[in-house]
Amino acid sequence: MIPVNFLLIIAIMLFVLGIVGIVVRRNLFVILMSIELMLNAANLVFITFSRYYGNANGQVFALFIMTLAAAEVSVGLGIIVAVFRTHKTVHIDEINILKH
Amino acid sequence: MFVSLMIYLLGLLAILGGIFMLLSKNPITSALWFGLVLISNAGIYGLLNAHFLALIQILVYVGAIMVLIVYVVALLNFDDKDLMSKISLTKLLGLLFALILFVETLVKFSPFNTDKAANVSSSFGKSAAFGMEIFKNNLFGFEIVSILLLVAVVAGVYIAKKD
Numbered sequence: 001m002i003p004v005n006f007l008l009i010i011a012i013m014l015f016v017l018g019i020v021g022i023v024v025r026r027n028l029f030v031i032l033m034s035i036e037l038m039l040n041a042a043n044l045v046f047i048t049f050s051r052y053y054g055n056a057n058g059q060v061f062a063l064f065i066m067t068l069a070a071a072e073v074s075v076g077l078g079i080i081v082a083v084f085r086t087h088k089t090v091h092i093d094e095i096n097i098l099k100h
Numbered sequence: 101m102f103v104s105l106m107i108y109l110l111g112l113l114a115i116l117g118g119i120f121m122l123l124s125k126n127p128i129t130s131a132l133w134f135g136l137v138l139i140s141n142a143g144i145y146g147l148l149n150a151h152f153l154a155l156i157q158i159l160v161y162v163g164a165i166m167v168l169i170v171y172v173v174a175l176l177n178f179d180d181k182d183l184m185s186k187i188s189l190t191k192l193l194g195l196l197f198a199l200i201l202f203v204e205t206l207v208k209f210s211p212f213n214t215d216k217a218a219n220v221s222s223s224f225g226k227s228a229a230f231g232m233e234i235f236k237n238n239l240f241g242f243e244i245v246s247i248l249l250l251v252a253v254v255a256g257v258y259i260a261k262k263d
Binding site for chain 2: 056
């Protein structure tokens, strides 16, 4: 027996926690981790339904999402390093060069 | 019975890790709590017969992504005055909409019949069956993803290099 409903609610909670992290935290690293958290929530739903319907296609797409997350982190960390080199900060409110 | 008990436990552990990830002040502590979320998710994948993906989750997410984040945090050496200090209208609106999303999904949630879960063969989710699924039915997506990775490698090197 698979507790599908519980897993879906867990996935929703992880996704909402990711949104809250993006909104509330001001550190670029934590924002990047929150995005990863949201991708993980999507993965959890894919794998849950893959098991529920006995169809391995969902697992394949979960693997694709993981690849995407790895690509995203490599580019995102590159951007953070580049930003830190020019601004000397990772605080997102102080990176407001487009505003002025 | 054992499987669902473990899934409940790991799910609660994942939520706990997510909450502490947002609450902890130091980004490295944050990253370690994030690691807890990833590892408990890997456990859930394993219990849902996705054995190969559980392994890949540990290898890629914990072994590469999380460690890379910790490494870059340690490398940059910034002052962490951050936190939720300043409360602004935008932030409150964002929190409100996140709450609305959560409540709405819970209200509109129609429960699935857990007894209807399909019976899967013992090879389901193991690397042989998983590889057949990729290379028989999803070859095009696989190639696209490999190109995406190549692009990401080039972009990562280009962005992070000094002028």
